[in-house]
Amino acid sequence: MPEFTNPFIGVVPGRKMTESELLRALRLDLSAEEEAVHIYLSHADATDHELAKKVLQDVAEEERVHKGEFQRLINLLSKEEEGFLAEGADEVNAMAAGKEPPDQTAPAERPTKGPTSTIGDLKGQGREG
Numbered sequence: 001m002p003e004f005t006n007p008f009i010g011v012v013p014g015r016k017m018t019e020s021e022l023l024r025a026l027r028l029d030l031s032a033e034e035e036a037v038h039i040y041l042s043h044a045d046a047t048d049h050e051l052a053k054k055v056l057q058d059v060a061e062e063e064r065v066h067k068g069e070f071q072r073l074i075n076l077l078s079k080e081e082e083g084f085l086a087e088g089a090d091e092v093n094a095m096a097a098g099k100e101p102p103d104q105t106a107p108a109e110r111p112t113k114g115p116t117s118t119i120g121d122l123k124g125q126g127r128e129g
């Protein structure tokens with residue numbers, strides 16, 4: 001929400017953003033668009049003033065277009081983004097079809113089969129001499 005009371009908000013540092021900082025900034029911009037949609041639609045729902053309702057709903061739709069612009073830019077800058085989005089969509093599709101969602105753990109992170117480690121396995125580790 002507006003932070004106009006902070007005089008340092010919007011002050012540009014003496015350098016340009018790195019690509020990773022830009023990507024994080026765009027994620028924040030994307031979430032701001034989502035918040036704007038929520039706010040405008042809730043305000044439209046909360047009034048009986050027909051013109052205000054119409055304008056608020058129209059602006060909310062414009063914000064949804066902005067969301068698409070930011071998401072597309074993020075997808076172009078983050079090569080794996082579309083893969084994550086597709087994975088999320090697949091999980092919901094599976095649940096909507098009444099199936100278990102696919103395993104979310106990346107293969108390298110999945111626990112290996114074999115004996116389970118206990119605290120006893122760790123005794124003596126990390127000691128020198």
Ligand SMILES: [Fe+2]
Pocket residue numbers: 033036062063066
């Ligand atoms: Fe916007």
